[in-house]
Amino acid sequence: MEFGAEALVAEALAAGCMAMLVWFGTGLHPWWPLMWLAPLPALVIATRSTWVRTLLVAFAGFFIGGLNLWHYLHDVLSAPALVLVLEFALQALLFALVILLFRALYHRQAWALAMVGFPAAWASIEYLVSLVWVHGTAGDFAYTQLDNLPALQTASVTGPWGITFLVLLLPASLVILPRAPRLASGGLSTLLVACLFGTVRLNHRDSDARTRVGLVASDVNRNVADEGPPTVRLLKDYASQARQLAAQGAEAIVLPEKLGVLVGADTAATDAMFQSIADQHKTRIVVGVIRVISGARYNQARIYSPGAAVETYDKEHMLPPYESKLTPGTTLTLLSNWGVAICKDMDFTAPSRPYGEAGARVLLVPAWDFDLDRWSHGHMAIMRGVENGFSIVRAARQGYLTVSDNRGRVVAEARSDAAPFSTLITDVPLTHGGTLYEKAGDWFAWLMLAIFAAALIRVTRLARIDHSLVRGRLHT
Numbered sequence: 337m338e339f340g341a342e343a344l345v346a347e348a349l350a351a352g353c354m355a356m357l358v359w360f361g362t363g364l365h366p367w368w369p370l371m372w373l374a375p376l377p378a379l380v381i382a383t384r385s386t387w388v389r390t391l392l393v394a395f396a397g398f399f400i401g402g403l404n405l406w407h408y409l410h411d412v413l414s415a416p417a418l419v420l421v422l423e424f425a426l427q428a429l430l431f432a433l434v435i436l437l438f439r440a441l442y443h444r445q446a447w448a449l450a451m452v453g454f455p456a457a458w459a460s461i462e463y464l465v466s467l468v469w470v471h472g473t474a475g476d477f478a479y480t481q482l483d484n485l486p487a488l489q490t491a492s493v494t495g496p497w498g499i500t501f502l503v504l505l506l507p508a509s510l511v512i513l514p515r516a517p518r519l520a521s522g523g524l525s526t527l528l529v530a531c532l533f534g535t536v537r538l539n540h541r542d543s544d545a546r547t548r549v550g551l552v553a554s555d556v557n558r559n560v561a562d563e564g565p566p567t568v569r570l571l572k573d574y575a576s577q578a579r580q581l582a583a584q585g586a587e588a589i590v591l592p593e594k595l596g597v598l599v600g601a602d603t604a605a606t607d608a609m610f611q612s613i614a615d616q617h618k619t620r621i622v623v624g625v626i627r628v629i630s631g632a633r634y635n636q637a638r639i640y641s642p643g644a645a646v647e648t649y650d651k652e653h654m655l656p657p658y659e660s661k662l663t664p665g666t667t668l669t670l671l672s673n674w675g676v677a678i679c680k681d682m683d684f685t686a687p688s689r690p691y692g693e694a695g696a697r698v699l700l701v702p703a704w705d706f707d708l709d710r711w712s713h714g715h716m717a718i719m720r721g722v723e724n725g726f727s728i729v730r731a732a733r734q735g736y737l738t739v740s741d742n743r744g745r746v747v748a749e750a751r752s753d754a755a756p757f758s759t760l761i762t763d764v765p766l767t768h769g770g771t772l773y774e775k776a777g778d779w780f781a782w783l784m785l786a787i788f789a790a791a792l793i794r795v796t797r798l799a800r801i802d803h804s805l806v807r808g809r810l811h812t
Contacts, residue, residue: 343384343385343389347381347385347389347392349377350378350380350393350397351377351392351393351397353397354375354378354393354397354401355396355399355400355401357371357374357401358370358371358397358398358400358404359403359404360404361480363712364404364405364408364708364709364712365711366479366480368484371480371481371503372503372507373506373507374397375435375454375504375507375508376507376510377393378390378394378397379435379438379507379508380511382394382435382438382439382442382511383442383443387439387440390435390436391433391436394431394435394436395428395429395432398427398428398431398432399425402428407708408706408708408709412709413706427475431458434454434457434458435454437453437454437457437791438450438453438454438508440798441453442512442515444795444798444799445515446794446795447515447516447519448516448519449791449794450508450512451505451512452787453787453788453791453794454508455503455504455505455508456501456788457784457787457791458477458500458504459498459500459501459781460781460787462477462496462500463778463785464785466685470653471683472684472685473683476496477499478491478496478497478498478500478503479496479712479715479716481499481503482715482716482719482744485534485743485744485745486530486533486534486535486538487531488718488722489534489537489538489744490502490533490534491722491744491773492537492722492723492725492771493533493780494772494780494781495773495777495781496719496723497780497781497784501784502526502530505523505527506523506524508523509524537743538743538745542742542765542767542768543766543767545765545766545767546763546764546766547587547698547763547766548587548763549586549588549739549762549763550578550582550584550589550760551589551729551731551750551759552577552578552581552590552591552731552758552759552760553591553592553732553733553735553737553752554573554733554757555733555734555753556756558733560594561595561596562596562597563596563597563599563628564599564602566596567597567598568596568602568605568606570596571595571606571609573757574757575610575613577757578591578610578621579613579617580759582614582616582617582619585761587618587619588622588698588700588729589620590622590700590702591622591623591624591731592702592703592704592733592752593635593678593703593732594625594626595624596625597626598625598627598628599628607638607640607646610638610640611646613640614641617642618642620640620642621639621640622637622638622639622676622700622702623637623640623702624636624637624702624703625638626662627648632663633663634650634651634662635650635659635678636648636649636650637669637702639671647669647671649665649667649668649669649678650664650665651677651680651681652664652665652666652678652681652684653680653683653684654680655679668690668691668694670691670694673695673696673697673698673766674696674697674698674699675687675696675699675700675726676701677691677699677701678702678703679701679705681701682703682716682720682728683716685720685778688721688723688724689724689774689777691724691726692724692726692774693724693775695768696724696768697767697768698726698727698764698766699720699721699727700729701717701728701730702731703717703733703735704732704734705732705733705734705736709735710735710751713735714730714735714736714738715738715746717730717740718738718740718744718746721741721742722742722743722771723773723774724742724773724774725742725768725769725770726742726768727740727742727765727766727767728740732752734752735752736752737750737752737758737759737760739760739762741764741765742769747763748760748762
């Protein structure tokens, strides 16, 4: 163990370096290479310092780095300051404890479990959190790699947790390398295999089938239009834009979510207006509204298909507190090979995975972002397409109009504030590329939980052996 002034300076520098890497490697515009190195300073300190000082370095680095989201969460989304501080502190503490798990295994020469147990532990925590947290998988390390297309392909096998595992496996392997070169080489080889798999998958084409889609959004009205005339006027303006896109050959057109409130007779008039466009131009139109039925309010997508009755999809995952009074939906809406979801639904692995199991080729997604998060939240949805083998067509106001394929490549994109009514028309792959994740689900997350449990059991047993040896020496 290293002590003294030099050690304190090294630990302070390690915490600062880690904070910088986390700050720029996560957040609303992450620079993806940095997250592969972000834990490295704390892991190095863990090999040469006490557990208390290791805890402080890891906690400080993660906590300070995580403050890059303060303006967005506090000033834009109005999250209470105390809640944010506690949330950031809890995340930092959990990460620091995972670093301590690595330290305990490392100092007891359990090299293999130290190397894989560290990334498995954090992937396990992300998975467990996603099962109970109102924001699902938001904040997972995997989303820092959205621009790293070869790594992103891992999601087609493991879901997002495999990407998290790989990101953390690199620094763990580098720290283990001097002690167990052969073992660490295995970890680095795993990363190389994942990279090769991603590269091959990116260059493989499932099919040449494509279809033309149109998207439209306006940031002029930045609120939900009131029921009655305000909603009717806004929807007429959107219908005019939809008609122009349909005339350009769009076979599906997506509008944003919660454009206005539909009650009573206005619903029938709106349905007739959009249905006539769908029938005349042989196109499908998805319109996001607040639908009021018998006092219950739904965040609803109304879907108009040529020669068919109006179908609907009710948003399943609500954004608190803004949507806490809305009634969640419980069923999928699959139209031939087209699925429909709404905005925050894409922060969760379901309903996207059930759509994949049902053979969806394209997911149509009305959405609404918050300007600052137009890249981060808008592109989270891209992960769902990679996981389940379908294209994503997402139209968000205060965000992007985004079309991506089942490899996570952005086919076309435009800002919603580029014009009073921003539009985008492009061809999107119309194919379903079956994936292991779609078929096997969260198998990899369960594997991570098993490795995490094995690491905890091993370190507990080794600690008992150490304690017994110490007691034996004292008695002799």
